[in-house]
Amino acid sequence: MPNSTDTRSASFASRLREKLRSHRPTTKTTLQIGLPTVLLLLIAPITSDVTLFKIGLLLLFAVAAVGLHVLVNWAGELSLAHAGMVGLPALVVAKLSSDHNLSPLELAPIGILIGFALGAVVAATARRVSGLYVTIVTLAAGLAIDRFFFTKPWLVGTGNLKLTAPRLAGLEFGSIQAIYPIIVVVFIGSVFATRRLLDSKLGRALLTVRSDPTIAQAQGINVPAYRAAAYMFAGALAGLAGGFMPLWAQRVTPDSFPLELSFTYLAVVVVAGRGSINGVLGAALLIEGFRQFLSGTSFIAAYLGPVALIVTLTRFPGGLNQFGRMIGGQLAGVVGRFRPGRSPGDAEG
Amino acid sequence: MEISLLNGAFLGVIYGLIAIGLVVVYRVTRIINFAHGEIGMIGAFVFADLWLDHDLPLVLAVGAGIAVSALLGVITEFVVIRPLRGQPRLTVMVGTLGVSSLLLVYAVRRYSPRPRFARPVIEGNGFEIAGLLVRPVQILTLVVALAILALLALVMFKSSFGLRLRATALDSEAAAEVGVRVGRVSMGTWAIAGAIAGLSAILVSSQVVFSAFFMSRLMLRALAAALLGGLTSVTGAFAGGIFLGMAEGVIGFQWIAPGAVEASLAVLVMAVLIVRPKGLVAAEY
Amino acid sequence: MIPKLTVTGFTVGYTHVPVLRGIDLDVLPSEVVGILGANGAGKTTLLRAIMGTLPATSGTVQVDDLDVTSMPAEDRARVGLAHVPEGRRLFSSLTVEEHLDVAGLINPDPAATKDQVLELLPKLAERRRQKAGTLSGGEQQMVAIGRALMTAPRYLLIDELSAGLAPVIAQELVEALVRSRESGTGVLLVEQSPHLVADAVDRVYLLERGSLVAEGTLASLGGADRIADLYLGVDREGA
Ligand SMILES: Nc1ncnc2c1ncn2[C@@H]1O[C@H](COP(=O)(O)OP(=O)(O)OP(=O)(O)O)[C@@H](O)[C@H]1O
Numbered sequence: 001m002p003n004s005t006d007t008r009s010a011s012f013a014s015r016l017r018e019k020l021r022s023h024r025p026t027t028k029t030t031l032q033i034g035l036p037t038v039l040l041l042l043i044a045p046i047t048s049d050v051t052l053f054k055i056g057l058l059l060l061f062a063v064a065a066v067g068l069h070v071l072v073n074w075a076g077e078l079s080l081a082h083a084g085m086v087g088l089p090a091l092v093v094a095k096l097s098s099d100h101n102l103s104p105l106e107l108a109p110i111g112i113l114i115g116f117a118l119g120a121v122v123a124a125t126a127r128r129v130s131g132l133y134v135t136i137v138t139l140a141a142g143l144a145i146d147r148f149f150f151t152k153p154w155l156v157g158t159g160n161l162k163l164t165a166p167r168l169a170g171l172e173f174g175s176i177q178a179i180y181p182i183i184v185v186v187f188i189g190s191v192f193a194t195r196r197l198l199d200s201k202l203g204r205a206l207l208t209v210r211s212d213p214t215i216a217q218a219q220g221i222n223v224p225a226y227r228a229a230a231y232m233f234a235g236a237l238a239g240l241a242g243g244f245m246p247l248w249a250q251r252v253t254p255d256s257f258p259l260e261l262s263f264t265y266l267a268v269v270v271v272a273g274r275g276s277i278n279g280v281l282g283a284a285l286l287i288e289g290f291r292q293f294l295s296g297t298s299f300i301a302a303y304l305g306p307v308a309l310i311v312t313l314t315r316f317p318g319g320l321n322q323f324g325r326m327i328g329g330q331l332a333g334v335v336g337r338f339r340p341g342r343s344p345g346d347a348e349g
Numbered sequence: 350m351e352i353s354l355l356n357g358a359f360l361g362v363i364y365g366l367i368a369i370g371l372v373v374v375y376r377v378t379r380i381i382n383f384a385h386g387e388i389g390m391i392g393a394f395v396f397a398d399l400w401l402d403h404d405l406p407l408v409l410a411v412g413a414g415i416a417v418s419a420l421l422g423v424i425t426e427f428v429v430i431r432p433l434r435g436q437p438r439l440t441v442m443v444g445t446l447g448v449s450s451l452l453l454v455y456a457v458r459r460y461s462p463r464p465r466f467a468r469p470v471i472e473g474n475g476f477e478i479a480g481l482l483v484r485p486v487q488i489l490t491l492v493v494a495l496a497i498l499a500l501l502a503l504v505m506f507k508s509s510f511g512l513r514l515r516a517t518a519l520d521s522e523a524a525a526e527v528g529v530r531v532g533r534v535s536m537g538t539w540a541i542a543g544a545i546a547g548l549s550a551i552l553v554s555s556q557v558v559f560s561a562f563f564m565s566r567l568m569l570r571a572l573a574a575a576l577l578g579g580l581t582s583v584t585g586a587f588a589g590g591i592f593l594g595m596a597e598g599v600i601g602f603q604w605i606a607p608g609a610v611e612a613s614l615a616v617l618v619m620a621v622l623i624v625r626p627k628g629l630v631a632a633e634y
Numbered sequence: 635m636i637p638k639l640t641v642t643g644f645t646v647g648y649t650h651v652p653v654l655r656g657i658d659l660d661v662l663p664s665e666v667v668g669i670l671g672a673n674g675a676g677k678t679t680l681l682r683a684i685m686g687t688l689p690a691t692s693g694t695v696q697v698d699d700l701d702v703t704s705m706p707a708e709d710r711a712r713v714g715l716a717h718v719p720e721g722r723r724l725f726s727s728l729t730v731e732e733h734l735d736v737a738g739l740i741n742p743d744p745a746a747t748k749d750q751v752l753e754l755l756p757k758l759a760e761r762r763r764q765k766a767g768t769l770s771g772g773e774q775q776m777v778a779i780g781r782a783l784m785t786a787p788r789y790l791l792i793d794e795l796s797a798g799l800a801p802v803i804a805q806e807l808v809e810a811l812v813r814s815r816e817s818g819t820g821v822l823l824v825e826q827s828p829h830l831v832a833d834a835v836d837r838v839y840l841l842e843r844g845s846l847v848a849e850g851t852l853a854s855l856g857g858a859d860r861i862a863d864l865y866l867g868v869d870r871e872g873a
């Protein structure tokens with residue numbers, strides 16, 4: 001039994017590799033990637049360091065959210081351990097950097113590995129269990145990470161970890177302005193890699209698994225492997241975001257990753273809704289962005305998050321993506337009837 | 350050892366009591382109500398305000414607290430559950446998450462996030478059981494939990510509301526076709542669950558650190574208890590709570606490192622679900 | 635005005651493509667009317683929309699002189715519509731008696747109706763305390779009919795009474811139903827095969843790909859065999 005699983009996941013991995021290799025950059029993709037990169041980079045010189053710092057945090061938040069988006073909105077799985085999957089890699093990288101005088105930039109990739117491994121652990125349990133019971137497994141895992149690992153001095157230090165100055169290949173990254181482009185590359189890179197992945201056969205297979213595992217199995221899709229892959233992918237992106245957190249924030253404590261953060265991540269991907277990554281970016285901006293940029297004491301800032309969540313959900317149960325498709329459909333209808341037989345509401349599927 | 354087991358059992362009564370309310374909602378709405386704790390918390394704050402600050406008689410204050418929580422349950426049903434009927438369960442659950450953070454924001458702004466004083470609804474010296482000093486309010490909580498279980502059984506199986514409710518829970522479309530007003534059943538269910546949340550919170554408030562977060566902190570364990578009990582069984586949920594509390598008592602006694610209890614409980618819950626993927630107790634209606 | 639169940643200009647669809655177009659039909663009290671159609675013709679959709687479980691895009695439903703078009707199913711049940719749905723849709727862990735009781739809650743005299751129902755379907759009395767999920771298919775169909783009758787309906791909508799049942803049992807149930815019309819209930823009986831309902835129905839409508847293509851007595855339409863060949867065979871071959 002383990003053997004057959006191994007060969008199947010191997011074929012899954014090789015298909016993934018092939019997919020990534022077959023990708024040839026075109027002018028269109030160059031533009032799609034280049035434009036947002038340039039725009040994000042242009043923000044840096046015209047904002048204060050404080051604002052730039054918040055933007056960087058938001059970008060890393062979005063990277064982790066994109067991972068959960070794949071898990072929830074594409075694979076139909078659920079995780080309430082996402083904050084832990086960001087936090088644990090962040091703390092490990094910070095600790096290693098502080099103890100061994102290593103640059104957090106060089107250590108950042110370790111975060112991906114840790115996140116990936118955590119995803120694998122949850123996936124192993126989720127294999128046996130399904131539905132809401134997965135919720136409790138992930139919740140328990142999140143709680144364990146939070147209360148167990150986050151309270152250990154050998155991991156989180158005794159208060160303040162002194163990080164080594166970031167450097168890579170002999171270059172020193174002393175200022176926030178110098179580090180910012182790295183964060184932009186991480187963000188753009190993960191968004192477009194994920195988009196590419198979801199556009200491929202893999203994305204379609206995930207959708208089949210979500211809508212009907214029995215049919216998927218009958219079509220020769222290895223359902224457990226795909227479910228597990230989704231957990232590991234979500235973990236890896238969480239670990240990526242977490243791994244770069246020490247570099248960006250300079251100081252990370254367990255308080256940065258409270259259990260409630262898992263709920264925030266979940267709220268973001270549900271407000272995003274099924275479909276494109278654009279929805280996630282919008283939802284991250286809406287929920288986490290407002291929290292970051294509005295001062296926490298004003299009446300509006302305090303209530304805006306929850307109220308926006310409830311209103312968006314009840315008005316557009318399919319999330320921002322549904323809203324986007326609707327607007328898009330209406331625009332298409334106004335601009336001209338390019339696609340006959342396709343009415344505005346059609347996109348919702 | 351026996352002491353920690355018994356102590357854990359009384360903790361478990363708290364988890365079980367909260368879990369009962371979660372199951373009541375789950376059976377009809379098929380979702381986990383993440384706002385359950387906060388709905389109760391607001392009721393407990395109203396109760397404490399009226400009883401301690403405005404010197405209202407105990408019974409009236411308790412009644413007012415329960416009523417506020419029941420009303421919040423009804424409002425949640427109306428604002429979130431009803432518009433989201435027919436949507437994926439996850440969407441509805443995140444809707445209740447929104448309600449939960451809304452109520453938390455309100456409580457923190459209205460009452461500050463700091464812990465406040467909570468007086469037990471009954472006081473006294475307590476008595477010793479097997480070397481453990483048990484306070485009267487702990488006994489009261491147990492009695493109330495058992496009374497709620499009995500009352501729920503009575504309502505479910507002996508009243509016409511219970512009959513409507515069970516039919517709606519099993520197939521709301523078929524229930525509507527024989528004239529059951531499923532909207533009212535749903536609203537009634539949320540009112541009952543809200544009232545249970547309020548009563549639990551009032552009883553629990555003096556047994557833990559009484560801040561705006563006191564119920565949120567217990568939610569995770571209550572949820573684990575409900576799931577261990579198979580999610581649709583109120584007695585199963587209560588038993589699950591006591592099981593969890595006793596496990597916590599023993600683990601906390603054996604291993605005092607911070608987080609040891611949570612880590613072990615996580616492993617325990619995972620282990621139980623791996624062996625019995627549908628919980629310890631099978632679902633009932 | 636003669637009291638009757640009237641459906642006019644009914645158009646129903648699940649997404650955007652209509653499954654039913656411009657349906658007009660009526661059922662008189664005490665009348666047994668058949669709707670015959672092949673798989674996928676839209677029979678189930680029609681009954682669900684008349685009951686109000688499924689919204690209609692356009693058209694009206696009238697129960698006697700009351701327009702119920704904007705009412706939800708729970709109110710239509712109260713003004714006299716009842717539905718035996720496809721697949722029975724029983725409350726699996728409720729007992730037979732509880733099924734009758736929950737439906738009887740909107741009946742002004744549930745005890746009397748219950749006696750009638752148990753007389754009509756004596757098997758149910760034997761199985762009173764058994765959970766519906768553990769009953770045989772035929773017994774389950776009886777519970778579904780009994781449950782619908784307990785609301786004391788003016789008009790009863792029945793979706794494929796015969797599905798999954800031995801012809802003898804189906805025949806028995808149809809006869810029981812025909813007896814129930816003595817109380818004045820009009821019955822709309824959906825079936826795939828004209829033979830099963832031949833003795834029971836006063837009139838039939840033929841439903842083909844979402845439209846009613848013929849109406850009349852079985853004899854006026856050329857008899858059960860000819861209907862089966864001409865109308866109901868079409869889709870089977872096409873599929
Ligand atoms: N929930 C649904 N969503 C989308 N399309 C549906 C749905 N239910 C039915 N349909 C479609 O509507 C058409 C009519 O279906 P319906 O169930 O009413 O047929 P029927 O006449 O009852 O068939 P049968 O004899 O097989 O029961 C079919 O083409 C079917 O695919």
Ligand SMILES: [Mg+2]
Pocket residue numbers: 677678679720793794
């Ligand atoms: Mg049908």
